[in-house]
Amino acid sequence: MHRILLSTFMIDAPAEVFEETTAFWAGALDAEPFRPRGGRDYRILEGASADYRVVVQNSHSGPAGVHFDIHTDDLEAEVERLKGLGATVVDDSFVDHPGKWVIMADPAGKEFCVVWALNPLRPQADRDAFERKAKTVA
Numbered sequence: 001m002h003r004i005l006l007s008t009f010m011i012d013a014p015a016e017v018f019e020e021t022t023a024f025w026a027g028a029l030d031a032e033p034f035r036p037r038g039g040r041d042y043r044i045l046e047g048a049s050a051d052y053r054v055v056v057q058n059s060h061s062g063p064a065g066v067h068f069d070i071h072t073d074d075l076e077a078e079v080e081r082l083k084g085l086g087a088t089v090v091d092d093s094f095v096d097h098p099g100k101w102v103i104m105a106d107p108a109g110k111e112f113c114v115v116w117a118l119n120p121l122r123p124q125a126d127r128d129a130f131e132r133k134a135k136t137v138a
Contacts, residue, residue: 002074003134005117007126010067011051012059021064022056027055036123053126067110071117071130075100078114082135 013021022043026033031045031054041058048054059065067074072078079089090111091103100116117130 001136002072002077003117003130003136003138004078005071005134006068006131007053007115007117008069009043009049009054009072010069010113011054011056012062012065012067013056014058014062015058018056018058019027019066023052025056067112069101069113069115071115071134073116073118073130073134075114077104078137079104082114112133 007045011021011025016033022033022045025031025048029045029048031048033043033056034046035043041060043056045054045056070078075095079092082104083089086107087104090105094103096103098119098121100119102114103111104114105111117134118127119126120127
């Protein structure tokens with residue numbers, strides 16, 4: 001058994017409109033954009049939601065869109081559980097990245113990320129939120 005939490009909504013913006021998209025969503029959600037240390041491709045929208053983290057991500061030459069992240073305390077177990085439900089692994093090359101995540105797709109092809117929630121590189125507040133809010137799954 002392990003724990004999961006629907007944690008983050010990612011707004012994917014191509015490089016040429018990344019800053020404009022960040023400014024738009026910060027204004028629309030009455031939030032303050034914050035660039036995390038080492039996160040040149042990410043802007044966390046502080047204050048956008050009391051329940052979820054909202055982030056604008058530079059998708060470089062990729063398409064605009066929205067995806068979400070499921071955080072877990074057991075990355076391997078959660079990937080296997082989701083595969084059993086019909087998801088597929090799109091890219092697992094980030095499992096050894098300091099951020100530790102796997103890109104997956106649901107049966108309709110919609111991509112999402114599964115992220116190791118307890119990574120010490122994450123802000124303590126994020127790890128504490130996971131501890132408070134996560135639910136146990138089998």
